[in-house]
Amino acid sequence: MxxxxxxxxxxxxxxxATFAALADPTRRAILxxxxxxxxxxxxxxxxxxxxxxxxxxxxKVLERAGLISRGRDAxxxxxxxxxxxxxxxxxxxxxxxxxxxxxxxxxDALLEEMKAEGERTTSLKTxxxxxxxxxx
Amino acid sequence: MxxxxxxxxxxxxxxxxxxxxxxxEFNAPRKLVFDAWTKPELLKRWLAGPVGWTMTVCVINLxxxxxxxxxxxxxxxxxxxxxxxxxxxxxxxxxxxxxEFDAAWYPGGAVTTTTLAEKNGVTTVETTVVYDxxxxxDGVLRSPMETGxxxxxxxxxxxxxxxxx
Numbered sequence: 510m511x512x513x514x515x516x517x518x519x520x521x522x523x524x525x526a527t528f529a530a531l532a533d534p535t536r537r538a539i540l541x542x543x544x545x546x547x548x549x550x551x552x553x554x555x556x557x558x559x560x561x562x563x564x565x566x567x568x569k570v571l572e573r574a575g576l577i578s579r580g581r582d583a584x585x586x587x588x589x590x591x592x593x594x595x596x597x598x599x600x601x602x603x604x605x606x607x608x609x610x611x612x613x614x615x616x617d618a619l620l621e622e623m624k625a626e627g628e629r630t631t632s633l634k635t636x637x638x639x640x641x642x643x644x645x
Numbered sequence: 646m647x648x649x650x651x652x653x654x655x656x657x658x659x660x661x662x663x664x665x666x667x668x669x670e671f672n673a674p675r676k677l678v679f680d681a682w683t684k685p686e687l688l689k690r691w692l693a694g695p696v697g698w699t700m701t702v703c704v705i706n707l708x709x710x711x712x713x714x715x716x717x718x719x720x721x722x723x724x725x726x727x728x729x730x731x732x733x734x735x736x737x738x739x740x741x742x743x744x745e746f747d748a749a750w751y752p753g754g755a756v757t758t759t760t761l762a763e764k765n766g767v768t769t770v771e772t773t774v775v776y777d778x779x780x781x782x783d784g785v786l787r788s789p790m791e792t793g794x795x796x797x798x799x800x801x802x803x804x805x806x807x808x809x810x
Binding site for chain 1 (some may be wrong): 655657665669672673677678680681687690691692693695696
């Protein structure tokens with residue numbers, strides 16, 4: 510049930526890679542660090558108890574998702590945040606949430622109605638049973 | 646009316662393998678929630694989408710291998726439709742369906758699993774959408790979203806705060 514994405518009118522396919530990249534806490538922390546400015550692999554590895562190759566793996570995922578870009582400088586290859594895919598993911602998620610919340614609020618109201626209806630039916634049946642008992 | 650604090654709070658999480666996971670609690674027994682999810686006359690009343698849309702067609706053949714068909718219409722005349730097949734049905738507990746839109750906006754379709762768990766009269770519904778994204782991963786279209794270009798780092802930070810795990 511993802512019709513709200515269609516409603517939202519967004520092309521969602523490339524967001525798969527974005528969301529997959531964001532699913533990892535280390536990668537989110539790396540992005541949060543890059544908000545403050547460019548950084549080299551060594552600088553990014555520092556706050557984590559991780560080797561540079563391990564960090565490099567995460568960076569590759571982020572790069573593939575278009576969330577970061579790497580500088581040309583062969584030695585340092587600084588990482589830079591690319592805001593567009595994140596902005597798109599954010600926008601999409603917000604619309605997704607909004608749309609479903611609207612649906613679910615209607616469902617809340619409907620369920621209250623169904624519960625009240627159920628109670629009425631139950632008490633009606635109880636009354637009917639009583640009547641049957643009286644007749645007997 | 647007794648409402649627990651958690652009721653009414655929609656949680657959405659995204660993860661690579663599973664696509665999108667959405668969790669919501671409802672202040673009703675799961676039998677009623679299941680009915681509301683599978684009976685056309687009930688489903689039509691809530692699955693309308695954003696303001697301006699109404700659900701015009703809702704046909705459900707609730708059996709394994711059975712199909713369903715949904716159509717919506719906007720006030721401005723725009724229409725939209727989708728459908729799929731029921732793969733698994735455990736009454737009041739679990740539904741697995743395939744879904745495909747008439748005007749496909751992503752390659753292939755998706756499989757949606759909905760589970761219902763009841764505790765103290767509150768039903769937790771978890772919906773997982775997994776996209777058939779083989780082609781998607783090749784990264785076809787990139788939406789030309791002007792608003793996205795203008796995005797500020799504030800929004801970025803908000804997003805990073807979202808619990809994706």
